[in-house]
Amino acid sequence: MFQGSGLKGMILPVILLFLATLQEASSHGDNPLAGIAIHEARFALEESAFIKASPGVLGAQGGNPEWVTLSFTSANPSNDDWIGVFSPANFSAAICDSEGSMAGAPFLCTAPIKFQYANYSSPRYKDTGKGSLRLLLINQRSDFSFALFSGGLSKPKLVAVSNKVTFANPNAPLYPRLAQGKTWNEMTVTWTSGYGISSAEPFIEWGQKGDVRVRSPAGTLTIDRSSMCGPPARTVGWRDPGFIHTSFLKELWPNTVYTYKLGHKLFNGTYIWSPEYQFKASPYPGQDSVQRVVIFGDMGKDEPDGSNVYNNYQHGALNTTKQLIDDLKNIDIVFHIGDIVYANGYISQWDQFTAQVAPITSKVPYMVASGNHERDWPGSGSFYGTKDSGGECGVMAETMFYVPAENRAKFWYSTDYGMFRFCVADTEHDWREGTEQYEFIERCFASADRRKQPWLIFIAHRVLGYSSASWYGAQGSFEEPMGRESLQKLWQKYKVDIAFYGHVHNYERTCPIYQNICLDKEKHNYKGPFNGTIHVVAGGGGSGLADFTPLNTTWSLFKDHDYGFTKLTAFDHSNLLFEYKKSSDGKVYDSFTINRDYRDILACSVDNCSPTTLAS
Numbered sequence: 001m002f003q004g005s006g007l008k009g010m011i012l013p014v015i016l017l018f019l020a021t022l023q024e025a026s027s028h029g030d031n032p033l034a035g036i037a038i039h040e041a042r043f044a045l046e047e048s049a050f051i052k053a054s055p056g057v058l059g060a061q062g063g064n065p066e067w068v069t070l071s072f073t074s075a076n077p078s079n080d081d082w083i084g085v086f087s088p089a090n091f092s093a094a095i096c097d098s099e100g101s102m103a104g105a106p107f108l109c110t111a112p113i114k115f116q117y118a119n120y121s122s123p124r125y126k127d128t129g130k131g132s133l134r135l136l137l138i139n140q141r142s143d144f145s146f147a148l149f150s151g152g153l154s155k156p157k158l159v160a161v162s163n164k165v166t167f168a169n170p171n172a173p174l175y176p177r178l179a180q181g182k183t184w185n186e187m188t189v190t191w192t193s194g195y196g197i198s199s200a201e202p203f204i205e206w207g208q209k210g211d212v213r214v215r216s217p218a219g220t221l222t223i224d225r226s227s228m229c230g231p232p233a234r235t236v237g238w239r240d241p242g243f244i245h246t247s248f249l250k251e252l253w254p255n256t257v258y259t260y261k262l263g264h265k266l267f268n269g270t271y272i273w274s275p276e277y278q279f280k281a282s283p284y285p286g287q288d289s290v291q292r293v294v295i296f297g298d299m300g301k302d303e304p305d306g307s308n309v310y311n312n313y314q315h316g317a318l319n320t321t322k323q324l325i326d327d328l329k330n331i332d333i334v335f336h337i338g339d340i341v342y343a344n345g346y347i348s349q350w351d352q353f354t355a356q357v358a359p360i361t362s363k364v365p366y367m368v369a370s371g372n373h374e375r376d377w378p379g380s381g382s383f384y385g386t387k388d389s390g391g392e393c394g395v396m397a398e399t400m401f402y403v404p405a406e407n408r409a410k411f412w413y414s415t416d417y418g419m420f421r422f423c424v425a426d427t428e429h430d431w432r433e434g435t436e437q438y439e440f441i442e443r444c445f446a447s448a449d450r451r452k453q454p455w456l457i458f459i460a461h462r463v464l465g466y467s468s469a470s471w472y473g474a475q476g477s478f479e480e481p482m483g484r485e486s487l488q489k490l491w492q493k494y495k496v497d498i499a500f501y502g503h504v505h506n507y508e509r510t511c512p513i514y515q516n517i518c519l520d521k522e523k524h525n526y527k528g529p530f531n532g533t534i535h536v537v538a539g540g541g542g543s544g545l546a547d548f549t550p551l552n553t554t555w556s557l558f559k560d561h562d563y564g565f566t567k568l569t570a571f572d573h574s575n576l577l578f579e580y581k582k583s584s585d586g587k588v589y590d591s592f593t594i595n596r597d598y599r600d601i602l603a604c605s606v607d608n609c610s611p612t613t614l615a616s
C-alpha cells in the first residue's frame, strides 16, 4: 500500500484525517470524494531528500505577490521530477483517478495551485540532485507547502515536503473589483478576504479625493463545495474561495475622483485595512465628453514566474493584461465578454485571475459577461450541455464578479456609460424569440434614448452574428446556430451600431451587414444614416488562438490570427472611433470611424422604421 518507510511526521495524520472525512462525507449519500482512490497512494519519501522554502513569512511589509525561493535535493534525481505548490499546506498527496473531462496530469487528490519541473532553473539537477527555484505566490487566505515528486506528472510519487510558508495576514482584504451598479451614479466594489460575518464587519471607507470619508457596509457571500455541479470543481479542483464582499457606493457625483479602502472591523475592535485605491465616477447618461471603452473576450490567466497550472493555454493573457495596465489612464471602462478565468473547476485560479487583473479592476469598472467556461454543465439549465465550466456551472463567476443583472444566475444586463448604452446578452441561456432573454434584449435596445445615447452596443460571448472561425465555416453557418436568425431584426430595427463577440480566439470585423448582405461599400469612414450593424469578434484576449476557415466571404473586412483587444472612443455624440490593438505591442492594426448627426439615426433604411402613411 504505502511504499517506503520514512513517512515524515505530517503525512500519516493527514491521511488518517482524510479517511475520517471520507467516512463522514459518505454518510450524506452524495459523496464528493467518492472518486478518490486512497488505496493507490504512493509515497516514496526519501530520508536524504529535502525541500526548503524561504522566507517563511511573506508580505510582512504588505507586499503581494511575493517571491519564495526553494532549494531541494534528491538522491535519485530525474528530468521528470517536479515541484507542486499546495495550499492549505497540509494537503493530501494520495493519487486519484483523473476526475472529469477537463482534468489532466498531475493526477493527485488535491490539485496543486501550480507546478514546475525541478530542472527549470537548475539544468544540472539530473546529475547533481540539487536544485533551486523561485516562485511567485499570491495571498490566498491559507498557508503553502511545496512538494518534490518523482515519477513525472502521470505517476507522481512524493519524495519530500517543505516547511510551511504563510502570508503575515492570510485573511487580508484583496483584489478589489469595481463594477457599475444598477444606476449610473452607483459603483460597486467586490473583494475577497478571509473574514466571515462571524469574525468581522466588512465595509468600504471612501470619499471624494481630499474630502471627508464615509463608510458603506458590504454584504458577504461564501461558496461551498456543495454548490458546485460536478468534477473537478466538486472534487480535486475544489478549494475554499474565501469570503466575497460587495459594497454599493451610491449617489456619486459624475466624473468625480473618489478614493477608497477596503476595511474589516474585527469584533475585538481592531481594524484591518487594504491600501488606498481610487476611481473616477461614471458620467451622467448622455454627457458630452470623451469616453473610452475597452472590449475583449477569452483572456484567462497565466503565471508570471513561468510555472504551470491546470488548463494552461491562455498564453496571451499576461500581454493583454500588461497593455491595459500600461494604458489605464486612457481607459474608462472595460468589458471582458466571457471566458474570464478558464479555471474550469480548479477554484484556486479565481484568486490567481483576480490578482492578475487587480491593477485594472481596482481603478476602472470591469464588466463581465458569461461564457461557456463559466457556465456550461450538463443538466444544469445551460443552453449547451457541455462540461466546459468544469463543474462550476456559473456559481464562481456570478459570485466573484458583480454585474447589474436582475438575477445574477441569468447573466444578461444593460449598463450605461455616458453616450453609450450596452446591452449584454448571456449566450449560455436561450436568446431566441419568445424567451425571457429575447424580451430583455429588445427592451434594452428600445429604451435607449438615441439623442442622449447615440452609441448602441450589443455584447455576447458566442458569435451570434458573423465569424469566419474554422468550425463555423465548416458548418457553413459562419455563426452560432440560431444566432442572427433570432436577433438580426432587432439589431436592424433598433440600429445597433456594433455587436461584439468572444468565444472565437482571434479578431475579425465585418461590413455593416443585414441578412448576410453588406449594406455599405465603405470600409473605414462611416458617415450619414445607419445602414446595418458592424459585427466584431474580439476573442483574442489570451486563450489559444483559433484558426480561420480558408473560405473568404464578402462581408469579412479584416481578420487577424493574433492576441488583441478592441477600444471604442466616443469623442462626442457624432464621432466614434473603433480600434483593434495587438496585445504584443499595444499598437493599432485596424480601425474605423462613425460620423453622423442625430437626424442620421432617425433616418429610415432597410427594415428599421414602421411603415409610413400618406393619410393626413
Ligand SMILES: *[C@@H]1O[C@H](CO)[C@@H](O)[C@H](O)[C@H]1NC(C)=O
Pocket (backbone or CB within 6 Å): 014, 017, 018, 088, 090, 091, 092, 142
Ligand atoms: C488542514 O488545515 C486546515 C486549517 O488550516 C483545516 O481546516 C483542515 O481540516 C486541515 N486538513 C487536513 C486534511 O488536515
Ligand SMILES: *[C@@H]1O[C@H](CO)[C@@H](O)[C@H](O)[C@H]1NC(C)=O
Pocket (backbone or CB within 6 Å): 079, 080, 081, 117, 119, 120, 123
Ligand atoms: C527538464 O525536464 C523537462 C521535463 O522532463 C524536459 O523536457 C527538459 O528537457 C529538461 N531540461 C533540461 C535542461 O534538461
Ligand SMILES: *[C@@H]1O[C@H](CO)[C@@H](O)[C@H](O)[C@H]1NC(C)=O
Pocket (backbone or CB within 6 Å): 266, 268, 269, 270
Ligand atoms: C484582535 O484580534 C486580532 C486577530 O485575532 C489580533 O491580531 C489583535 O491583536 C486583537 N486585538 C486586540 C485589541 O485584542
Ligand SMILES: *[C@@H]1O[C@H](CO)[C@@H](O)[C@H](O)[C@H]1NC(C)=O
Pocket (backbone or CB within 6 Å): 519, 520, 522, 525, 526, 527, 528, 529, 530, 531
Ligand atoms: C449608408 O448607405 C448610403 C447609401 O449607400 C450612404 O450614402 C451612407 O453614407 C451610408 N451610411 C453610412 C453610415 O455609411
Ligand SMILES: *[C@@H]1O[C@H](CO)[C@@H](O)[C@H](O)[C@H]1NC(C)=O
Pocket (backbone or CB within 6 Å): 550, 551, 552
Ligand atoms: C482568402 O483570402 C486570403 C487573404 O487574402 C488568401 O490568402 C486566401 O488564399 C483566400 N482563400 C481563398 C480560398 O480564396
Ligand SMILES: *[C@@H]1O[C@H](CO)[C@@H](O)[C@H](O)[C@H]1NC(C)=O
Pocket (backbone or CB within 6 Å): 315, 316, 319, 563, 583, 584, 585
Ligand atoms: C507577448 O509580447 C511579447 C513582446 O511583444 C512578444 O515577444 C510575445 O510573443 C508575446 N506573447 C504572446 C504569447 O503573444
Ligand SMILES: [Fe+2]
Pocket (backbone or CB within 6 Å): 298, 338, 339, 371, 372, 373, 461, 502, 503, 504
Ligand atoms: Fe467560449
